[in-house]
Amino acid sequence: MTAFLVVLALVALLVIVTLIKSVRVVQQQTVGIVERFGKFKTGLQPGLNLLTPFVDKVRYTIDMREQVVAFPPQGVITEDNLMVSIDSVIYFQVNDPVRATYEISNYIQAIEQLTMTTLRNIIGGMDLEQTLTSREEINEKLRYVLDEATGKWGIRVNRVELRSIDPPPSIQDSMEKQMRADRDKRAAILTAEGMRQSAVLSAEGQKQSAILTAEGDKQSRILRAEAERQARILKAQGEAQAITTVFNAIHAGKPDQGLLAYQYLQMLPSIAQGDANKLWIVPSEIGDALKGLGSAVGQVAGIAQKAEGNWEAPELSNGEVAELDTAAAPAAVAEADNAVREAIAAAESAAVSSRSQAAPSTPSMPPPAPSQEPPAQEPPQR
Numbered sequence: 001m002t003a004f005l006v007v008l009a010l011v012a013l014l015v016i017v018t019l020i021k022s023v024r025v026v027q028q029q030t031v032g033i034v035e036r037f038g039k040f041k042t043g044l045q046p047g048l049n050l051l052t053p054f055v056d057k058v059r060y061t062i063d064m065r066e067q068v069v070a071f072p073p074q075g076v077i078t079e080d081n082l083m084v085s086i087d088s089v090i091y092f093q094v095n096d097p098v099r100a101t102y103e104i105s106n107y108i109q110a111i112e113q114l115t116m117t118t119l120r121n122i123i124g125g126m127d128l129e130q131t132l133t134s135r136e137e138i139n140e141k142l143r144y145v146l147d148e149a150t151g152k153w154g155i156r157v158n159r160v161e162l163r164s165i166d167p168p169p170s171i172q173d174s175m176e177k178q179m180r181a182d183r184d185k186r187a188a189i190l191t192a193e194g195m196r197q198s199a200v201l202s203a204e205g206q207k208q209s210a211i212l213t214a215e216g217d218k219q220s221r222i223l224r225a226e227a228e229r230q231a232r233i234l235k236a237q238g239e240a241q242a243i244t245t246v247f248n249a250i251h252a253g254k255p256d257q258g259l260l261a262y263q264y265l266q267m268l269p270s271i272a273q274g275d276a277n278k279l280w281i282v283p284s285e286i287g288d289a290l291k292g293l294g295s296a297v298g299q300v301a302g303i304a305q306k307a308e309g310n311w312e313a314p315e316l317s318n319g320e321v322a323e324l325d326t327a328a329a330p331a332a333v334a335e336a337d338n339a340v341r342e343a344i345a346a347a348e349s350a351a352v353s354s355r356s357q358a359a360p361s362t363p364s365m366p367p368p369a370p371s372q373e374p375p376a377q378e379p380p381q382r
Contacts, residue, residue: 021053026061031097033060043097062097066158071112073166076123078131085166086123088115090146096154104153111150115160118145128167135162 025048026032032044034056041056051058073087090111094100104110122141123131131138139160147157167175 018053022051024049024051024058029064031062031064032058033062033097033101035059040098040102060097060101062094062100064094064097066091066093069108069111070163071115073164074116074119076120078123078128079125080127082128082171083168084123084128084131085164086119087163088119088142089161089163090115090157091159091161092146092150092155092157094154095156099152099154107150107153107155110153111146111155111157114146114149115142118142128171132165132167135165138162 024032024044026044026046028046030046032049034041034044034051036052036056044058068089068091070089071087073085075083076086077083092111094107100107119138119142122138126134126138139162143157143160146160150157166172
C-alpha cells in the first residue's frame with residue numbers, strides 16, 4: 001500500500017512537471033526562440049503557447065521594442081590632428097529575432113564597435129571646425145553605415161545622435177578667447193555704429209534747429225520792421241494831422257501883432273528862471289527896445305498886420321467845432337495892450353533899481369543896438 005502511494009505521488013509529480021514544461025506564456029512585443037534537440041524549431045508569439053515537454057526548449061527571448069543604447073565617450077582624431085571626445089546614442093529595433101539570435105552572438109556589442117570604427121572614419125576626414133558644426137551630417141552618415149551593416153543581423157538602426165563633442169581643454173580655452181574677441185569686436189562695431197548714428201542724428205537735429213531759429217529770426221525781423229514802419233507811418237500821419245490842426249487853429253483864431261507881442265513878453269520871465277542865471281542885467285533902454293519890438297514883430301515876414309483868410313476851426317474830440325467869438329476880439333486886444341504896458345513899466349522900474357544898486361561896482365553895459373532884421377521864422381509844416 002505504501003509503495004502504491006509512492007508511485008502515485010511520483011506519477012502526479014511527473015504530470016505536473018510535464019504540464020509546466022508544456023505551457024509557456026510570452027509577453028507582448030516579445031518573441032521566444034524554441035529549439036528542439038538544439039535546433040531551431042519555431043518562434044513563440046505573445047500569449048499562451050504549448051510546447052512538447054522534454055523535447056522543445058525556449059533558448060532566447062528577444063525584445064521587439066525599439067531600444068536605446070548610450071555608448072561611453074570615445075577619443076577620435078580629426079583631420080587636423082586634434083583629439084576630441086565623442087559620446088553617441090543609438091536607437092535600434094530588432095526586425096528578425098531569428099537572425100538576431102543566430103547571425104550574431106551579441107548584437108549590442110557589435111553595434112557599439114561598429115559605431116566606434118565608423119565614427120573614427122567619418123571624423124578623420126573633417127577638421128575641428130567642421131566636426132563642431134556638422135553634427136547632422138555626421139549623424140546621417142553614421143546611421144546609414146550602421147543600418148547597412150546591421151541589416152543582415154535582422155536589426156534596423158533608426159537614429160544616431162552625438163550627445164557631445166568635447167575638444168581638448170587648451171583648444172576650448174583658445175576657442176573661448178576667439179569667441180570673446182569676436183564678441184568684443186562686434187560690440188565695438190555696434191557701439192561705433194550707434195555713436196555714428198547718434199552723431200548724425202544730433203547734427204541733423206542741430207541743423208533743423210538752426211534752420212528753424214534762422215527762419216524764426218527772419219520772420220521776427222520782418223514783423224519788427226513792418227511794425228516799426230507802421231509805427232513811423234502812424235507817427236508821421238499823427239504829426240502831420242497835429243501840425244495841420246494847430247496851423248488851422250492859429251489861422252482860425254486870426255492872431256495880430258498885439259497877441260504875438262504878449263506871447264513874447266510871457267517868455268521873458270522864463271528866461272530869468274534858469275538855475276544857471278546868477279545875474280541878469282536889464283538895460284535902461286529896454287523901454288525903447290520893447291517899444292520897437294511891436295513894430296519889429298509886426299514887420300516880420302509872413303505875419304500880417306491883421307489876420308485874413310477863411311480858415312476852418314479844428315474839430316473837438318466830441319465832434320463839435322469851436323466857434324470864434326468875434327465880439328470879444330477888441331476887448332482881448334485892449335487887454336493885451338494893457339498887459340504890454342504893465343510889462344514895460346515893470347521892466348523899467350527893475351532896470352532903475354538894478355542900476356542904482358550896481359552903479360558903485362558894476363559899470364553899465366551899453367544898450368544893444370536894435371536889430372533891424374526881423375527874426376527868421378520857419379514856415380509851418382503841412
